[in-house]
Each structure stands twice: as structure tokens, then as C-alpha cells.
Amino acid sequence: MKDKNAVTLILFSGDLDKMLAGFIIATGAAASGMQVNMFFTFWGLKLLQKVNARTKGLNWMRKMFGFMVKSGPSKRPLSKLNMMGLGATMMRQIMKKSNMPDLKTMINMARQMGVKLTACSTSMGVLGIKKESLIPEVTNVAGVASFLSDANKSSFTLFI
Amino acid sequence: MKDKNAVTLILFSGDLDKMLAGFIIATGAAASGMQVNMFFTFWGLKLLQKVNARTKGLNWMRKMFGFMVKSGPSKRPLSKLNMMGLGATMMRQIMKKSNMPDLKTMINMARQMGVKLTACSTSMGVLGIKKESLIPEVTNVAGVASFLSDANKSSFTLFI
Amino acid sequence: MKDKNAVTLILFSGDLDKMLAGFIIATGAAASGMQVNMFFTFWGLKLLQKVNARTKGLNWMRKMFGFMVKSGPSKRPLSKLNMMGLGATMMRQIMKKSNMPDLKTMINMARQMGVKLTACSTSMGVLGIKKESLIPEVTNVAGVASFLSDANKSSFTLFI
Numbered sequence: 001m002k003d004k005n006a007v008t009l010i011l012f013s014g015d016l017d018k019m020l021a022g023f024i025i026a027t028g029a030a031a032s033g034m035q036v037n038m039f040f041t042f043w044g045l046k047l048l049q050k051v052n053a054r055t056k057g058l059n060w061m062r063k064m065f066g067f068m069v070k071s072g073p074s075k076r077p078l079s080k081l082n083m084m085g086l087g088a089t090m091m092r093q094i095m096k097k098s099n100m101p102d103l104k105t106m107i108n109m110a111r112q113m114g115v116k117l118t119a120c121s122t123s124m125g126v127l128g129i130k131k132e133s134l135i136p137e138v139t140n141v142a143g144v145a146s147f148l149s150d151a152n153k154s155s156f157t158l159f160i
Numbered sequence: 161m162k163d164k165n166a167v168t169l170i171l172f173s174g175d176l177d178k179m180l181a182g183f184i185i186a187t188g189a190a191a192s193g194m195q196v197n198m199f200f201t202f203w204g205l206k207l208l209q210k211v212n213a214r215t216k217g218l219n220w221m222r223k224m225f226g227f228m229v230k231s232g233p234s235k236r237p238l239s240k241l242n243m244m245g246l247g248a249t250m251m252r253q254i255m256k257k258s259n260m261p262d263l264k265t266m267i268n269m270a271r272q273m274g275v276k277l278t279a280c281s282t283s284m285g286v287l288g289i290k291k292e293s294l295i296p297e298v299t300n301v302a303g304v305a306s307f308l309s310d311a312n313k314s315s316f317t318l319f320i
Numbered sequence: 321m322k323d324k325n326a327v328t329l330i331l332f333s334g335d336l337d338k339m340l341a342g343f344i345i346a347t348g349a350a351a352s353g354m355q356v357n358m359f360f361t362f363w364g365l366k367l368l369q370k371v372n373a374r375t376k377g378l379n380w381m382r383k384m385f386g387f388m389v390k391s392g393p394s395k396r397p398l399s400k401l402n403m404m405g406l407g408a409t410m411m412r413q414i415m416k417k418s419n420m421p422d423l424k425t426m427i428n429m430a431r432q433m434g435v436k437l438t439a440c441s442t443s444m445g446v447l448g449i450k451k452e453s454l455i456p457e458v459t460n461v462a463g464v465a466s467f468l469s470d471a472n473k474s475s476f477t478l479f480i
Contacts, residue, residue: 010478012341013399017202021172021319024282028304042337043400059417061410068401079173080203081228090221097219098286122344126418144348156317157476158170159341177362181332181479184442188464239333240363241388250381257379258446316477318330 006035008150008157014043014069016076016088016103020095022160023106030113037150038110041120044160045127046071047103048119048134062128073103111137116150118142166195168310168317174203174229176236176248176263180255182320183266190273197310198270201280204320205287206231207263208279208294222288233263271297276310278302326355328470328477334363334389336396336408336423340415342480343426350433357470358430361440364480365447366391367423368439368454382448393423431457436470438462 007029009022026036040048049071058066074092081087095102101109111117119134121143131141140146151157167189169182182198190196200208209231218226241247255262261269271277279294281303291301300306311317327349329342346356360368369391378386401407415422421429431437439454441463451461460466471477 008476010341012338018172021170021202024304025307029308032305032308034308041341061414065401065410065414081225090225094221094225094286100286126414126420144344145352147345148349148352148354151476154476156168156311156314157478158317158319159478159480160319178332181330181362184464185467189468192465192468194468241385250385254381254385254446260446316328316471316474318477318479320479 008154011044014046015079036115168314171204174206175239196275328474331364334366335399356435
């Protein structure tokens with residue numbers, strides 16, 4: 001029945017809870033032998049950005065966006081009940097107690113299982129994110145054509 | 161053209177408006193003869209939780225999450241303009257005037273049409289939701305492997 | 321490998337950033353020769369509604385919803401950091417500096433490339449949106465059966 005042994009996930013939202021859902025699906029699919037493509041765009045790109053990435057040379061608006069949306073796996077907010085970060089902190093504690101890996105660990109796990117992590121080049125241009133400010137786990141930088149090619153070869157594609 | 165006569169929906173958000181969209185697609189697909197799988201995870205699980213479910217034995221963080229996100233179909237907020245519940249109440253009134261069934265009725269309709277309602281076991285563990293606190297309409301409790309199996313047999317899969 | 325040369329997108333959220341993502345995928349897919357179906361429902365319908373559409377004959381609740389969620393491409397909020405419209409205005413400025421087309425231009429581009437823009441009839445009924453208040457770029461008004469038919473013929477379907 002399964003004719004396309006691949007999955008493509010668009011990580012648009014940078015929220016902790018949605019990211020977790022994405023990585024649980026991604027690592028689960030990879031563990032079952034599927035090729036997994038994760039395409040990080042817009043707020044989702046913030047996960048792949050180094051903490052304290054340089055903003056030199058950006059205009060003030062892009063700097064402000066960069067300042068207001070923190071980068072890195074330990075700074076992701078919740079999509080609901082974030083309460084200035086309190087909800088996200090509580091969620092991290094609950095995950096720890098449940099022995100669930102945190103986002104940083106999940107990125108590593110995904111890479112070790114061969115999951116492709118693509119940073120969206122269009123969003124990088126708009127938000128002023130440079131290639132050198134991305135974490136080394138990123139496997140490639142590409143645009144919508146690359147996403148379409150992956151999605152058309154996939155059994156299913158999700159916008160998360 | 162249609163080689164896979166099934167649909168899989170992930171209900172991640174617990175919002176009234178997104179839930180409605182999900183159930184309209186689900187019942188529409190079931191009415192047209194498709195097998196429909198609804199997979200409730202994270203905030204979406206709140207729809208399948210009995211109102212006044214016991215929280216005994218949970219630690220205070222899980223209790224607090226349970227307290228802040230109300231369970232049951234009549235307590236779903238709107239994804240926008242919720243305004244402490246006022247927006248959601250207005251939406252329910254508008255639905256009533258439009259002779260649209262409410263969420264509780266839609267759950268029943270879906271079940272009678274053979275829609276499969278799965279509660280995500282991983283989210284249940286993290287949020288401390290016990291099997292006995294789920295409404296009887298839930299058809300099974302399962303994890304990501306079960307979701308992947310359904311999605312791979314589906315014509316399309318949506319993350320809602 | 322690609323057996324279904326079509327894409328279906330459900331535009332549920334009316335947010336600027338999600339709309340942009342949707343139109344970038346839509347125009348990219350159309351440019352690569354795929355048939356693209358965009359199905360606008362709920363908050364997403366606001367993009368297709370004329371600015372200053374008449375609300376005569378609507379009850380006060382629908383009028384209030386119409387008042388609080390502005391219509392038209394230049395009034396879309398951001399899904400995050402909207403800050404009463406300031407975030408959305410900044411995003412529009414950043415897009416302009418990046419030479420990215422605005423939403424209004426993208427709607428025109430999509431139409432010229434043959435993208436089908438469908439307004440959801442069920443949502444129109446619930447929200448009290450009349451056919452004559454839709455912009456002329458809308459290609460048809462239809463319900464869930466039409467969406468299912470498109471999705472079942474598509475290589476992938478996204479809920480945005």
C-alpha cells in the first residue's frame with residue numbers, strides 16, 4: 001500500500017509544543033525506515049539559529065524581530081499558556097519528569113537517524129539570518145522548489 | 161485516481177474553531193465512504209477528556225496545566241479573539257443560529273459514521289491523563305507508530 | 321514517482337505570515353506546472369473579503385466578528401508578535417525591503433498562474449459573508465465535498 005517511503009514536515013511555528021510533535025513524528029518515521037525531510041521556515045528557523053547569533057549589519061527592524069523572538073532549542077515558547085515563558089518552563093520540567101528528551105537532544109537524535117534538516121533560504125533572506133549563524137546540524141539551505149520536490153516524493157506532508 | 165480511500169487528521173490544537181474544521185472534514189470524508197482516522201494529541205486531547213476528571217496523584221505542575229486548560233467539548237476556546245471565553249461563546253451562539261451541530265454532537269456523529277478516535281498515549285503520559293478519564297467515544301489509545309501506519313495508508317493527512 | 325500533479329492548501333488562519341507561506345508554496349507549485357487549489361475557510365476567508373464589505377442584515381454578533389477581524393490583504397495580522405498591528409506593519413516593511421511581493425500582488429500572481437481560489441460556503445454561512453462581498457479574484461464558492469475531491473487528487477494537502 002505504501003508506495004512513497006518518505007515524510008516531509010514544514011516547521012513553520014517556532015513553538016516548543018509544535019516542535020516536539022514534529023520531532024516525535026520525524027524520529028518515529030525515521031525509526032520505521034522512512035526518509036524524513038524537515039523544512040524549517042519563518043518562526044521555525046529560530047530553532048536552527050545559534051544562540052547569540054550576531055546581528056551586525058541588520059537594519060533595526062530585523063534586529064528587533066531577532067531580539068523579540070529568541071533563538072535556540074531552550075528558548076522556544078508554548079503555543080498556548082506561555083505566560084511570558086512560565087508555561088514553557090513548566091512544560092520542560094514535566095518533560096524531564098516523564099523522561100522525554102528535550103528539543104536539543106531530539107535534534108541530535110534526528111540527525112543521527114538520517115533526518116534531513118533544511119533551513120528555508122527565502123525566510124533567511126527576509127528575516128536577515130545568515131548561513132553562518134545556523135547550528136552545524138543543519139544539512140542544507142534551500143527554497144520552495146526543494147520543498148516541493150521532497151513533498152511530491154512523500155507519503156504525507158504536514159504543515160506544523 | 162484515488163488509490164488510498166482513507167484520511168488521517170492530527171488534532172493538536174484544542175481550539176473550538178480548528179476542532180470544528182477537523183470534524184467537518186472528518187464527517188464529510190466519512191459520508192463520502194472514506195475511512196477516517198482522528199488522532200488527538202497534546203491540547204487536542206482535552207476534547208476527549210471527561211469534564212471534572214480526577215487529578216488525584218498528579219504533581220502540582222500537571223494539576224495546574226489541567227486546571228488552566230479546561231476539558232470537554234463545551235470548554236474549547238477560539239484560536240483567535242477568544243477574549244477570556246467571550247469569543248468562543250459568541251461563536252457557539254452563531255453556530256446555533258446557523259443550525260450547525262455543536263462539538264459534542266459532532267463527536268457522536270463521527271463515531272456513528274465509523275470515524276476512529278485515537279487518544280495519543282505519549283501526550284497522555286506527559287500531561288498525566290489517565291485512560292479512565294477519557295470519554296467512552298474514544299476508540300483506542302496509541303502512539304506515533306499507529307499514527308504513521310494510518311497516515312501511510314491515507315490519501316491525505318492534515319496537522320490541525 | 322509523482323503520480324498526482326496537484327496540490328491543495330486549506331487557508332484556515334487569516335494571519336499574514338501563514339498566508340505568505342501559503343502563497344509562496346502555491347505560486348512555486350504552479351510555476352513548476354502543478355494544478356494548485358487554495359481553499360479559504362474561517363479566518364482565512366477574510367483575505368478574500370472586500371474591504372468595507374456591507375454588513376447590513378447581519379445580527380449584532382456577526383457584525384461584531386466582522387468588525388474585530390478586518391478584511392482584505394493589507395489588514396492581516398501576524399500569528400505571533402502582532403502587537404496591535406505593529407508587528408504586522410514591521411513585517412510588511414521588511415518584505416518591501418527584501419523586494420518580496422505583498423499579499424495583494426501574490427493573489428494576482430496566483431490567479432494569473434491558474435491557481436484556483438475557492439471560498440468555503442459553510443464558513444460564509446456561519447460568518448454571514450455574502451458572495452457579493454468577495455473580491456473578483458475568487459474562482460468559486462464551494463463546500464467540503466469540493467475540498468475532498470481536490471485533496472484526493474493531490475500529491476499533498478496542507479492545513480495552514
